[in-house]
Amino acid sequence: MKTQNDTLLEVQDLTLMYGDRIGCEDISFKLWPGEVLGIVGESGSGKSTLLNCISAHQKPTRGTVSYNTRLEGMKSVYGMIEPERRLLMRTDWAFVHQSARDGLRMNVSAGANIGERLMAIGNRHYGDIRQNAETWLEKVEISAERLDDLPTTFSGGMQQRLQIARNLVTGPRLVFMDEPTGGLDVSVQARLLDLLRGLVRTFGLSVVLVTHDLAVARLLSNRLMVMQKGRVIEHGLTDQVLDDPQHAYTQLLVSSILQT
Ligand code: ADP
Ligand code: MG
Numbered sequence: 001m002k003t004q005n006d007t008l009l010e011v012q013d014l015t016l017m018y019g020d021r022i023g024c025e026d027i028s029f030k031l032w033p034g035e036v037l038g039i040v041g042e043s044g045s046g047k048s049t050l051l052n053c054i055s056a057h058q059k060p061t062r063g064t065v066s067y068n069t070r071l072e073g074m075k076s077v078y079g080m081i082e083p084e085r086r087l088l089m090r091t092d093w094a095f096v097h098q099s100a101r102d103g104l105r106m107n108v109s110a111g112a113n114i115g116e117r118l119m120a121i122g123n124r125h126y127g128d129i130r131q132n133a134e135t136w137l138e139k140v141e142i143s144a145e146r147l148d149d150l151p152t153t154f155s156g157g158m159q160q161r162l163q164i165a166r167n168l169v170t171g172p173r174l175v176f177m178d179e180p181t182g183g184l185d186v187s188v189q190a191r192l193l194d195l196l197r198g199l200v201r202t203f204g205l206s207v208v209l210v211t212h213d214l215a216v217a218r219l220l221s222n223r224l225m226v227m228q229k230g231r232v233i234e235h236g237l238t239d240q241v242l243d244d245p246q247h248a249y250t251q252l253l254v255s256s257i258l259q260t
Helices: 047-054 082-091 110-120 126-139 156-168 186-203 214-220 238-243 248-259
Strands: 009-018 021-031 036-040 062-069 073-076 093-096 174-178 206-210 223-228 231-237
Touching (some): 009 047, 036 047, 047 206, 082 093, 156 186, 186 214, 223 248
Parallel strands (some): 036 206, 174 206
Antiparallel strands (some): 009 021, 009 062
16 A cells, blocks of 8 residues: 555645636646656646646645655645755756757757756766766767757757756656657657656656647556646546546547547
């Protein structure tokens, strides 16, 4: 049985209003270490709003997000002082954006994109940083020879892989991903999905993954939450939810993917 201490992240009654418009409403769940939680739903259902709130990018209107910190156990993320939250966000946490442009610095080299994350957590040895950056390029299937090249010279799939390397080099425990394969060609998506699945397994990462693509959710996530109009309408093991959806909206989502 799981105990309270096993929880990595706990979200309670999370709500974000954009004026009188609902972004996400009354959302509660727990995430266990090593688990991949998928958040699915059509465009506008509140997935990104929820992800931004739990990853400390957008302060919720009400509700709490608690994280099991290495030193002090469960702590309210929005109750932390700003430097503590910032430190958490660049050490224990990582965030992979849909668009590599939002997650990379396009005007510095691939190596610097990875290296500056190491410097941000106190690494100062140039040779080590460079070596580590090369290793990480190869882990995401980019030739180390591209170390000094700008991300602008990379294909879309390579940029996304570089963004993943930049995020994982610091050894985070919890990774947030917002449509990580969105906007890429299908064959490029498939390769990226394979890579992501391997990295999640190798490093035992805990992931909160937002996607509108049920095939992506099926491949990567252990558990699924289905959102509609800002609320979670169905929640369960991925296979259960996709093979035997209970809610009419989920049934519709699942059947529309089967038809395409
Ligand atoms: P998803 O990621 O599932 O497409 P979003 O979280 O982006 O959904 O949006 C959820 C709802 O909140 C939508 O109705 C959207 O129009 C609204 N919304 C999102 N961002 C803003 C914003 N900055 N200002 C006002 N409304 C917003
Ligand atoms: Mg979104």
